[in-house]
Amino acid sequence: MAETAENHEVSDVVPSTAETTAEVEAVLDAPVDRGEPILQVRNLVKHFPLTQGILFKKQIGAVKAVDGISFDLYKGETLGIVGESGCGKSTVAKLLMTLETATSGEVFYKGQDITRLSGRALKAVRRNIQMVFQDPYTSLNPRMTVGDIIGEPFDIHPEVAPKGDRRKRVQELLDVVGLNPEYINRYPHQFSGGQRQRIGIARGLALNPEVIICDEPVSALDVSVQAQVINLMGKLQDEFELSYVFIAHDLSIVRHISDRVGVMYLGKMAEIGTDSEIYDHPTHPYTQALLSAVPVPDPAAREGRDRIILTGDVPSPANPPSGCRFRTRCWKAQDKCAEEVPLLAVPEVFAGKKTLAAHESACHFAEERDVVHAA
Amino acid sequence: MTTMEKTANVPEPRATDDGGTPLLEVRDLHVEFHTRDGVAKAVNGVNYSVNAGETLAVLGESxxxxxxxxxxxxxILDMPPGKIPQGEILFRGQDMLKMSAEERRKLRGSKIAMIFQDALSSLNPVLSVGYQLGEMFRVHQGLSKKEARAKAVELMDRVRIPAAKERVNDYPHQFSGGMRQRIMIAMALALEPDLIIADxxxxxLDVTVQAQVMDLLAELQREYNMGxxxxxxxxxxxxxxxxxIAVMYAxxxxxxxxxGELYKRPAHPYTRGLLDSIPRLDQKGQELYAIKGLPPNLLNIPTGCAFNPRCPKAQDICRTETPALAPVTEADGSELTGRGSACHFWKETIHG
Known part of the structure; x- marks a missing residue:
């Protein structure tokens, strides 16, 4: 769908020809150059069935959590994904981790479609794609010591750290994330929220992954601690050449950390581009509304800013509107929006023009509107 | 007491008749919790005041x-383990801490109301929202069930819940997060209180819904001239x-x-650190400034200025002497109304 001719963002997938498990593993271990795509997501769909009845379950519909999204993640970059709750951002994270099975579509990791892998090959993929979770209070087992938590990945992937080395390796990891290596025998409750999130990050780093999926990694933290964790993540990215998929609802933080940003609405990608394209030159009405609603910590900007207040809530993903999914809340909606699904592509008005507004946006009536800067 | 037509129409803004007494004044309030591990000093001498129609923001970390x-x-503090050893809370000049439980109950809800953070856990899941909204009228005004329900519909209309009449018998889980928060606001507004505390x-909520809810709250506040x-x-x-704004720490x-002043020229290193540590929406910055260290443990608050272990400006005096909230002035000594800073070095922070 997104792979149209004028589309320059989504690169061509070169599928790997590996057949046997050993070949696949070799492909997965091959290095990727900086700036080359490492993850390529194509028309990814996840529908959760809605069933009725207890014994003879009958499907009566589906929650279309993710409904055909495509994007690339390049080596060493951060792709931010923003959107309101219920738009499918976390489902995307789970699909990338292969914690959920995709209904259709592909996720290519180094040219290998990981949605179809199983067994040893899948295990190798999981070693390279790790996750940092939102809530540092529930994502750490309270009965395990920090050393056990961070070292647990080594039990599953013993080839990364030989048995005798593990304790040393865990202490190194604690040091890397800015915790005292002597804390190895402490339990999670002895740490504050920010420190726990550091433990979560250390666990994510344990297997030397290439991609880290961060699902709202700082939203549970206090403002002063948030900055510490964000800076740490930036430092680690440079140090280990990590690629991040950074999922969050705080648009200021996403801009700060991301090289490119995708805006999701109700299971679809509404707009995707570099941080400046999205924040300074948004062309999709939803992005504009979302950005204009962010309260800016500057009272002088109270008056000067263009404010768009959307009416209503996000519609149910079990029964999304026809055509453009945003049309029920959009002030520009016309008949065409109800009939035709807008494709995620560079809008015709901007095609070929040398402007930052020329990025992919799924709107029939895309136009540029600056909502972030005070007039 | 309010009558039917009064809530139906826009009520008259209340006159500020108290001749200068603020609506609510907190004086030197202390709150401590007696726990197994010792005494946690949660509040250590807080002073603030709010007038009718005014918005005071209390800013602080967890x-x-x-x-x-x-x-x-x-x-609504749990006492015990909570305890208020010292302080006054004056509502229209009367100390609420000296009132009997019955007197306070009469103020609560009708004069001072509260909006809580998590609407889902603050609403009773087994009662319809109409019943919960109507409870205010039944308990405080002795209205009948039927009258209370009619009032509930009116309130839901006021906070712009679509199809209020059809939805009055729905349960909290049937509403979205934003709608639930509107119900909380409606409940707080029910008896047209003089003061609303929104925690x-x-x-x-999501940003788009947050904007809706804050707009609604500001509009209702203007209309009823509430604090x-x-x-x-x-x-x-x-x-x-x-x-x-009042910024709180420990x-x-x-x-x-x-x-406006606070964002332009903070006079306390903590406020400055907070402002510097948030990323900006309108431009891409370099590394964020991060306040080092962690907020203090309330069982063991550092001596002197509580912020001193994290403060870039800390000197010896900060470790020994607790700074009082002192008035902040311009560099030439002229007064800045409403400004105060509890820092030994506020002059350097604001002017230097």
Missing amino acids: GSGKSVTAQAIMG EPTTA LILITHDLGVVADVADK GRIVETAPV
Whole structure:
């Protein structure tokens, strides 16, 4: 769908020809150059069935959590994904981790479609794609010591750290994330929220992954601690050449950390581009509304800013509107929006023009509107 | 007492008849919790005041005592383990801490109301929202069930819940997060209180919904000329709606200022650090400034200025002497109304 001719963002997938498990593993271990795509997501769909009845379950519909999204993640970059709750951002994270099975579509990791892998090959993929979770209070087992938590990945992937080395390796990891290596025998409750999130990050780093999926990694933290964790993540990215998929609802933080940003609405990608394209030159009405609603910590900007207040809530993903999914809340909606699904592509008005507004946006009536800067 | 037609039409704004007495004044309030591990000093001498029609934002991180202060004002602190050893809470000049439980109960809900953060856990899941909204009228005004339900529909209309008549018998789980928060607001507004305390009213909501809810709250506040205490950690929300700000740290107010002033020229290193540590929406910055260290443990607050272990400006005096909230002036000594800073070096922070 997104792979149209004028589309320059989504690169061509070169599928790997590996057949046997050993070949696949070799492909997965091959290095990727900086700036080359490492993850390529194509028309990814996840529908959760809605069933009725207890014994003879009958499907009566589906929650279309993710409904055909495509994007690339390049080596060493951060792709931010923003959107309101219920738009499918976390489902995307789970699909990338292969914690959920995709209904259709592909996720290519180094040219290998990981949605179809199983067994040893899948295990190798999981070693390279790790996750940092939102809530540092529930994502750490309270009965395990920090050393056990961070070292647990080594039990599953013993080839990364030989048995005798593990304790040393865990202490190194604690040091890397800015915790005292002597804390190895402490339990999670002895740490504050920010420190726990550091433990979560250390666990994510344990297997030397290439991609880290961060699902709202700082939203549970206090403002002063948030900055510490964000800076740490930036430092680690440079140090280990990590690629991040950074999922969050705080648009200021996403801009700060991301090289490119995708805006999701109700299971679809509404707009995707570099941080400046999205924040300074948004062309999709939803992005504009979302950005204009962010309260800016500057009272002088109270008056000067263009404010768009959307009416209503996000519609149910079990029964999304026809055509453009945003049309029920959009002030520009016309008949065409109800009939035709807008494709995620560079809008015709901007095609070929040398402007930052020329990025992919799924709107029939895309136009540029600056909502972030005070007039 | 309010009558049917009074809520139906827009009520007259209340006259500020008290000749200068603020609507609510908190004086030297202390709250402590007696726990197994020792005494946690959650609030250590807080002073603030709110007038009718005014919005005071109380800004602080978790554990700074902002919510505990609000609970003490509402009289909903768990005592024990909570204890108020010292302080006054004056509502229209009367000390609420000296009132009997019955007197306070009459104020609560009808004169001072509270909006809580998490609407789903603050609403009773087994009662319809209409019943819960109507409870205010049944208990405080002795209306019948039928009358109370009619009032509930009216209230839901006021906070712009679509199809209020059809939805009055729905249960909390049938509403979205934003709608639930509107119900909480409706409940707080039910008896047209003089003061509303909103404890992180939009923290659990998406930005687009947050904007709707904050707009609604501001509009209703203007209409009823209520005082509003907005408790939050979000510097953005504060900039949008507040008139004046009190920044709290470790149970004390460390800085007070009118909203514009605080963002332009913070007079306390903690406020400055907070402002520098938030990323900006309108430009891409380099590395964020991060306040080092962690907020203090309330069982063991550092001596002197509680912020001293994290402060870039800390000197010996900061470790020994607790700075009082002193008035902040211009460099030439002229007065800055409403500004105060509890820092030994506020002059250097604001002017240097």
